[in-house]
Amino acid sequence: MSDSVVEIENLWFSYGAEPVLEGVSLTVTRGEILGLIGPNGSGKTTLLKVILGLLTPQRGTIRLFGQELRRFRERARVGYVRQRSWDFERNFPASVEELVRLGRVPRLRWGLWSRADTAAVERAMRAVHIEELRARPISELSGGQQQRVFLARVLSQEPELLLLDEPTAAIDPAVEAEFYELLAQLNREQGLTILLVSHDIEAIVKQVTKIACLNRKLLFCGTPQECLASDLLERVYAGRKLVQHQHPWG
Amino acid sequence: MFEIFEFEFMRLAFVGGTIIGVLAPTIGIFLVLRRYGLIGDGLGHIAFGGVAFGQLVRADPTLMALSYSALAALGIERLRAKGRLGGDVAIAIFLSSGLALGLVLARLARRSTDQLWGYLFGSVIALQPSDIVQIALIAFCVIGTLFVVRRELFFITFDEETARASGIRVGFYNILLVLLAALTVVSAIQIVGLLLISALLVLPVAASLQIARSFRQALFTAIGCSLVSVYGGLIGSYYLDTQPGPTIVLTALLVFVLASAVRLVWRPSPLAPLP
Numbered sequence A: 001m002s003d004s005v006v007e008i009e010n011l012w013f014s015y016g017a018e019p020v021l022e023g024v025s026l027t028v029t030r031g032e033i034l035g036l037i038g039p040n041g042s043g044k045t046t047l048l049k050v051i052l053g054l055l056t057p058q059r060g061t062i063r064l065f066g067q068e069l070r071r072f073r074e075r076a077r078v079g080y081v082r083q084r085s086w087d088f089e090r091n092f093p094a095s096v097e098e099l100v101r102l103g104r105v106p107r108l109r110w111g112l113w114s115r116a117d118t119a120a121v122e123r124a125m126r127a128v129h130i131e132e133l134r135a136r137p138i139s140e141l142s143g144g145q146q147q148r149v150f151l152a153r154v155l156s157q158e159p160e161l162l163l164l165d166e167p168t169a170a171i172d173p174a175v176e177a178e179f180y181e182l183l184a185q186l187n188r189e190q191g192l193t194i195l196l197v198s199h200d201i202e203a204i205v206k207q208v209t210k211i212a213c214l215n216r217k218l219l220f221c222g223t224p225q226e227c228l229a230s231d232l233l234e235r236v237y238a239g240r241k242l243v244q245h246q247h248p249w250g
Numbered sequence B: 001m002f003e004i005f006e007f008e009f010m011r012l013a014f015v016g017g018t019i020i021g022v023l024a025p026t027i028g029i030f031l032v033l034r035r036y037g038l039i040g041d042g043l044g045h046i047a048f049g050g051v052a053f054g055q056l057v058r059a060d061p062t063l064m065a066l067s068y069s070a071l072a073a074l075g076i077e078r079l080r081a082k083g084r085l086g087g088d089v090a091i092a093i094f095l096s097s098g099l100a101l102g103l104v105l106a107r108l109a110r111r112s113t114d115q116l117w118g119y120l121f122g123s124v125i126a127l128q129p130s131d132i133v134q135i136a137l138i139a140f141c142v143i144g145t146l147f148v149v150r151r152e153l154f155f156i157t158f159d160e161e162t163a164r165a166s167g168i169r170v171g172f173y174n175i176l177l178v179l180l181a182a183l184t185v186v187s188a189i190q191i192v193g194l195l196l197i198s199a200l201l202v203l204p205v206a207a208s209l210q211i212a213r214s215f216r217q218a219l220f221t222a223i224g225c226s227l228v229s230v231y232g233g234l235i236g237s238y239y240l241d242t243q244p245g246p247t248i249v250l251t252a253l254l255v256f257v258l259a260s261a262v263r264l265v266w267r268p269s270p271l272a273p274l275p
């Protein structure tokens, strides 16, 4: 029984002619919180999709929980919240509770809903404080509230590995802090392994146990301290930070 | 008031209308939400191509219409799943080519097209007891299947990518849905006509989407709107002496307008000033 939850070896992927991932090797071990950073278009989302089996790499091997990805069938063990998850059909008729219950779909046996499923849904809603919103239509919530609904969905799935693509991009600082606290708690108490994509580098260096920096190639993988001590961030984001701080209105 | 039920054809129309009235919005809600609102029209016209082909090769027209539409439904789904075209464009491509092919084949078979269209234009007041049995069986199969796979379909309809990441076999369920749609449409057009089935797939759902606050509510409201339209339309057509199919469709339109009005009053848009 190996302790690595995700093992990626020499992974190559391209959508067309030009490779987006070039020889990426990365291991995430049980109980780790890995922060994945990198500039726009650096292949972060692509990497998550390859891990999930949504995209097939041209080269390289991936193992989830020690099993080769192609043979891996226990999808329910892997939770995923995609980037811009609030970007769905406007006015889609769905209540908060109906969407949180979707997290249980991969867990159902013979499609039968049990009391344990209801309990998991309730726990998940409580964890992100959306019990009061349960009957509200998703289209009537704010972006941040919607994001919490999608987090509750993935929590109700009770995954062992959680892949989050910019999960805090739409939520306010208070909820964001609480959200990281929740992830830390799940990580401590249940040994949940987390792979988190974020652009908020300052926030995630405090939250994660390991940082990986991607720009088509894996440029760096180490502790947050090592990351901050190196000149990595300046190299990767060179020129971009400046732009961010320039306001056109002076 | 109840004299209308003294006629056998009216009693059959109410029974048949009830079955179609429940069946159409139940599958229609999944179709509408993935922008397949025109699939009823599309498959209807494609079925015409199938009937014409059946004439040419002397095969059973119903069987040909069904297999033709099923193939086209698979093609439509494939085009949409590839992601380059929306469902509406995919349907439009198959609709026009299916119709064109039918017209050419009919000429080759030396048949008049009027006669071929006859296969596809049933009327809700010309139902036979055997029609009722047939449509009831189909409704039972389609609704039963939808019930079994409702959670997966709902998940896929809301967010296909996340559903796939959760291990749901998205391709399988999508194909299942369009095949059920083809079965529903082709059997319903022969019994109640193209106009009625394509309208009942969409209009009651559109009405319910104005007011529903959950998927469950949307489904049941759509069925409710659909039945109100069928009953209202049948009764209206009897007393006004109008054609039943179009009268039902106009009633469904009225229901939609009412639902939109309810939305304006009951759920003011966020931009509207608060009272």
Ligand SMILES: Nc1ncnc2c1ncn2[C@@H]1O[C@H](COP(=O)(O)OP(=O)(O)OP(=O)(O)O)[C@@H](O)[C@H]1O
Pocket: A015, A016, A020, A038, A039, A040, A041, A042, A043, A044, A045, A046, A047, A083
């Ligand atoms: N479906 C697609 N087809 C073709 N190219 C794509 C597709 N999706 C992404 N790409 C390309 O692959 C590269 C990596 O994209 P990806 O979405 O993985 O970046 P990212 O690191 O997640 O960026 P961001 O920070 O903006 O989310 C980009 O150059 C993008 O143009």
Ligand SMILES: [Mg+2]
Pocket: A044, A045, A046, A083, A165
């Ligand atoms: Mg991304």
